[in-house]
Amino acid sequence: MTTGQPAAAAGFARAGHLPTLIAALLYFDVSFMAWVLLGPLAPFLRRDLGLSATELGLLTAVPLLGGSLCRPILGLLEERLGGRRTGLIGLTLTSATLFVGWQFARSATHFYALGFLLGIAGASFAVALPLASRWYPPQYQGLAMGIAGAGNSGTLLATLFAPRLAERFGWQATFGIAMAPLAVVFVLFAWLARDSPRRPAPVSAAAYRAVLREPDTLALSFLYALTFGGFVGFATFLTTFFHEAYQVSRVAAGDLTTIVVVAGSVLRPVGGWLSDRVGGYRLLVLLLAGFAGCVAAVATMPDVRVAVALLFVGVGLLGMGNGAVFQLVPQRFPERIGVVTGVVGAAGGLGGFLLPSALGVVRDATGAYAPGLLGCAAVFLASTLVLLELGTRWSMRWQTNAVRRAGVYSYRSALFGAEQGG
Numbered sequence: 001m002t003t004g005q006p007a008a009a010a011g012f013a014r015a016g017h018l019p020t021l022i023a024a025l026l027y028f029d030v031s032f033m034a035w036v037l038l039g040p041l042a043p044f045l046r047r048d049l050g051l052s053a054t055e056l057g058l059l060t061a062v063p064l065l066g067g068s069l070c071r072p073i074l075g076l077l078e079e080r081l082g083g084r085r086t087g088l089i090g091l092t093l094t095s096a097t098l099f100v101g102w103q104f105a106r107s108a109t110h111f112y113a114l115g116f117l118l119g120i121a122g123a124s125f126a127v128a129l130p131l132a133s134r135w136y137p138p139q140y141q142g143l144a145m146g147i148a149g150a151g152n153s154g155t156l157l158a159t160l161f162a163p164r165l166a167e168r169f170g171w172q173a174t175f176g177i178a179m180a181p182l183a184v185v186f187v188l189f190a191w192l193a194r195d196s197p198r199r200p201a202p203v204s205a206a207a208y209r210a211v212l213r214e215p216d217t218l219a220l221s222f223l224y225a226l227t228f229g230g231f232v233g234f235a236t237f238l239t240t241f242f243h244e245a246y247q248v249s250r251v252a253a254g255d256l257t258t259i260v261v262v263a264g265s266v267l268r269p270v271g272g273w274l275s276d277r278v279g280g281y282r283l284l285v286l287l288l289a290g291f292a293g294c295v296a297a298v299a300t301m302p303d304v305r306v307a308v309a310l311l312f313v314g315v316g317l318l319g320m321g322n323g324a325v326f327q328l329v330p331q332r333f334p335e336r337i338g339v340v341t342g343v344v345g346a347a348g349g350l351g352g353f354l355l356p357s358a359l360g361v362v363r364d365a366t367g368a369y370a371p372g373l374l375g376c377a378a379v380f381l382a383s384t385l386v387l388l389e390l391g392t393r394w395s396m397r398w399q400t401n402a403v404r405r406a407g408v409y410s411y412r413s414a415l416f417g418a419e420q421g422g
Helices: 006-014 018-035 037-051 051-082 083-103 108-117 127-131 140-170 171-177 179-192 205-212 215-245 250-278 280-298 302-333 337-366 370-397 400-406 411-416
Strands: none
Touching: 006 018, 018 051, 018 083, 018 127, 018 140, 018 179, 037 051, 037 108, 037 215, 037 250, 051 083, 051 108, 051 127, 051 179, 051 215, 051 337, 083 108, 083 127, 083 140, 083 171, 108 140, 108 215, 127 140, 140 171, 140 250, 171 179, 205 215, 205 337, 215 250, 215 280, 215 302, 215 337, 215 370, 250 280, 250 302, 280 302, 280 370, 302 337, 302 400, 302 411, 337 370, 370 400
16 A cells, blocks of 8 residues: 555656646635635624624625636636636736725725625636646546645635734735735746646537536536535634634634634545545535534534534535535546536535525524524535435436446445446
8 A cells, every 4th residue: 555655646746737736726725815805804894894794794705606606707718718827817806806905995885896806716716626637637636626626725824814914904904915925826826837738629608508407517516515615604604603602802713713624625635535536426425414413513502612623523524525526527527627617616606605694694583603503504414315316316327437436326226226327
């Protein structure tokens, strides 16, 4: 086993283009930082703008909706202009949005508009993943996409530094300071990133309509709305949750959120790596059920240290789930990775929009966060059952090699001896 691991690592290094993989990671990292910036700043904005829990939930969720709507657009640009050019455009527009926040945003209405424009940063997912994955053959795409997708660690930069900067310099200046890492990555990305010579032909609007009519596209979008939407939704929600539910300071709330989201960021490549070995489907069943259990336990409002530990595990499971979903995409759609990635990624942002919005509404309606957390747990538990049913259908419809690589499992076959298709 020890000999095989270095050989596998060497094979991965030879198979693709490491500078582009690094560039995609950095681009996604700073873009993700900008995308979720309103989350750790939420306690400061709530005080200064006089927002209700519902209004605050919507404010932190609007960037996620913007990302959902912008991802197909950046996906189309990536296919026509290439990932390198599109990434440079995305970094420029994100920096301009932060400048507007720094100099001009002063009311709730301004921040709703600003948050939507920050969706351009969230749309970086539709550029970074195809840019990196096209350099790698199918057996390494789970790992390559997991590494590029680990750029969601940009959440850590936002949750760790934004509350401190806002406390010391004010939230307006924080937007200006956030432009600095984007400028650095702009230079590195322009230097390192290269488009793969194995680029597919540009995809027409008809091709997007075709994949949207595929039931499996909708199923994968639903799963990613759970895993990525859950991760980014909690990343934007938890600073407010810790500050209000446990009465910790705004900076401490950001630190606790950082501890939690580091698991989801670090474990995303692990999810891709494990999926390449045991199958993304088999892994997802365990991850969704495990997350439901963690959130249900947090709904009992245990000691803050216990809550942090439970959320650390739960968000880590979601991070692995992100890698698992995107291991399934090239198995089912090997010739349409770019277009399906754009559609599925957009669904992830939509899931993230719904979570903090719903939690804010429930908080205002009930006066507590526990009912909303219980509802979230119930959704994930029900989704685990849906995934089991999907496995039975996929085992009969997908090609045999795709079923094997994805680890698709039919519970009906296991229980009743039904014959699997291939």
